[in-house]
Amino acid sequence: MSTEIDTAPALTESQARALFEKEFVPHLDAMYNFALRLTNDEDDAHDLVQDTCMRAFRFIGSFEPGTYAKAWLFRILKNNFINDYRKKSRGPTKVEFEWVEQSFAGEDDPEPAFQADLQAETVNEMLGDEITSAIQALPVDFRMIIILCDLEEFSYEEMAKILNIPIGTVRSRLHRARAMLKETLASYAMKKGYKTDMLSA
Amino acid sequence: MKTNCSHQPDCLKLIQRILDKEASAEEEARFLANKDQCLPCQEGHELELALRKALKTSCHSKCPSSLLESIRSKISSIILLILLLIPLFCWFI
Numbered sequence: 001m002s003t004e005i006d007t008a009p010a011l012t013e014s015q016a017r018a019l020f021e022k023e024f025v026p027h028l029d030a031m032y033n034f035a036l037r038l039t040n041d042e043d044d045a046h047d048l049v050q051d052t053c054m055r056a057f058r059f060i061g062s063f064e065p066g067t068y069a070k071a072w073l074f075r076i077l078k079n080n081f082i083n084d085y086r087k088k089s090r091g092p093t094k095v096e097f098e099w100v101e102q103s104f105a106g107e108d109d110p111e112p113a114f115q116a117d118l119q120a121e122t123v124n125e126m127l128g129d130e131i132t133s134a135i136q137a138l139p140v141d142f143r144m145i146i147i148l149c150d151l152e153e154f155s156y157e158e159m160a161k162i163l164n165i166p167i168g169t170v171r172s173r174l175h176r177a178r179a180m181l182k183e184t185l186a187s188y189a190m191k192k193g194y195k196t197d198m199l200s201a
Numbered sequence: 202m203k204t205n206c207s208h209q210p211d212c213l214k215l216i217q218r219i220l221d222k223e224a225s226a227e228e229e230a231r232f233l234a235n236k237d238q239c240l241p242c243q244e245g246h247e248l249e250l251a252l253r254k255a256l257k258t259s260c261h262s263k264c265p266s267s268l269l270e271s272i273r274s275k276i277s278s279i280i281l282l283i284l285l286l287i288p289l290f291c292w293f294i
């Protein structure tokens with residue numbers, strides 16, 4: 001069970017408002033983009049960002065000014081998403097979920113079986129829609145880590161905190177996610193008849 | 202120039218760590234010194250750069266202004282609630 005004590009922020013009204021404007025608002029575009037990539041639905045993304053902000057605001061008293069608010073907010077967003085996502089997909093209960101997460105936390109993701117043969121020029125010629133659908137096609141854990149790293153430029157250490165996994169897992173999961181992304185793009189390219197070599201081992 | 206890299210899986214990992222700004226200065230210098238002599242490493246480096254660029258240009262979306270307004274008004278009502286509840290609570294005690 002989560003301990004949700006309704007802590008009134010130990011701040012005055014104007015302090016809390018100012019903190020919101022200064023620390024949250026600059027990250028809203030990035031949060032919305034992350035939420036949209038995760039849910040693939042504008043209404044769900046809207047709700048997810050709103051819930052994240054309300055939760056963050058409720059615990060704003062525990063936020064230390066000067067620390068990296070973006071990583072803190074992304075961590076809350078990711079936790080909210082996992083809880084909601086689990087509800088919607090009628091997955092395991094929270095306790096079971098945490099057990100699953102922990103049991104995998106110590107292990108690195110396995111090495112990708114192969115690297116797709118994809119050329120930089122092919123990627124440069126691709127349409128934005130193809131790139132976004134290749135991202136959406138990734139399993140959510142891999143999609144998440146690619147967005148955090150390549151789009152939001154979080155460090156490995158920050159991603160480890162946001163995702164609650166060891167740094168070694170961040171590194172191997174990223175490597176695997178990128179191999180999967182390249183594989184998907186290579187398959188699009190082959191379908192469209194871009195010139196690529198066959199997939200090689 | 203080498204057209205075959207015998208340690209390509211390791212090179213690729215290093216390339217990714219360099220672009221992620223997680224490699225040491227020595228590792229980066231060592232890679233840059235060898236890159237000119239190794240075609241697969243050069244191509245791998247270009248591909249990783251192209252992927253990052255493609256992601257940055259394609260996966261953008263802005264927070265709708267309606268969402269920002271909705272969050273602001275929710276926060277205002279929470280603040281109002283707290284301002285009302287605290288005096289009430291103190292009064293009962």
Ligand SMILES: [Zn+2]
Nearest residue numbers: 206212239242
């Ligand atoms: Zn090489």
